[in-house]
Amino acid sequence: MIFSRRSRAGRHARADEPRATATLSPAEKRRQQREAMLAELNLTDEFGDAPSAAPAVSVKAPEPVLDSGPYDFAEAPDGERVDLGSLLIPGIDGIEIRLQAGEDGAIQQIVLAHGSNALQLGAFAAPRSGGLWDEVRAEIRKSLFDDGVGAEETPGRWGMELRARLRTQNGFDDLRFIGIDGPRWMVRAVFQGPAAVDPALGGPLNECLAGLVVRRDDQARPTREALPLNLPAQAEVQGGPQPEEPAFEQVPRRKPSPRPRRD
Template identity: 45%
Template structure:
């Protein structure tokens, strides 16, 4: 029912790989992409906020809002800039298969079944979903879902507000997606399980100090 992209296997009679392709491939068959989000092995040098499985690029004009539990594990990461916001979420994925096609199809069916306005579009990272969802006040808000398949990980970026309909409304948020780095651990994890994120040591200590301060 759902389509999944599978790698093409090279046969003995096939033409040999180019030197550039051979250099870009790793032992697990993954190929270095032309742009981010990056697997940590290919990440260019840059200043980033280290949240464990995700490293958020430091972009001028972008505020990073992190919601964490009492144990320091990060539950939500939202970036805000100008007329919009984007939430990043990272999940475990198969070693040799992409999952965005399947995830997107399920989301599309669920939203249509709920009577929501949703359609498919195509962007720089491939197929996307564009929808209008009610906010807590009941007002409809533009939302754009972007999925990126990587080696054993999957990123879902949820753009909200004017930037979801017009990328030029907050280009810095798209720059953050391009500069995002994923650090996939070696733990075997079920497909679609959220990858663990944590507060940096300094942020965790600051949060603990605020909790320990007596209320005025």
């Protein structure tokens, strides 16, 4: 298992920073439009407060597989895991853990990579009543719909999923959004690569999501606030050139809602 850590400087600078060049090529314009759309999806922490206005799809949500995680820390089975604070990642050979940190050194994003697939993970505070993923899924779908991108709701291993295909300068990017509601927390997972089209191709990344453990503290937090993450003391962080990252790693953070709900 390999760790790599990145800041927001250089190639991963915020998408909303001004460009030095006055004239942009058509490819660069398309790239910026795509980044703006991904920023509107807000894949890093909050999802926004807009109600859903996308056409309704009458599909009954399936029941998640009961013998599979993510697990709450109090009920998790034994196993070797990498402790990142609120998330404990199963230790599986061949998985690269990419951590993106802010200027203050705090971890803001986790991406697991294996071959041509990537899996972004996030854990958020949720109300005791549950059901946050239904709200979030509708908001993501609306945001995609408003930008002219179709999104399909499909039943999957962890319940109702959302799938979308984004046009890029290099072709298409497929994304598969998954949400799992737990006791006062919600895990959001985003697959990119072949596993976004065919879940069976997820391989070890599926195992990581199935064995994931969420450790929610007792602190009162606004609904949808990202649960804190930290770098494990024993981790050896790689330096030097890094492989190209999934597109959703370049999404900037959005300011939190001025009136957050509390669970």
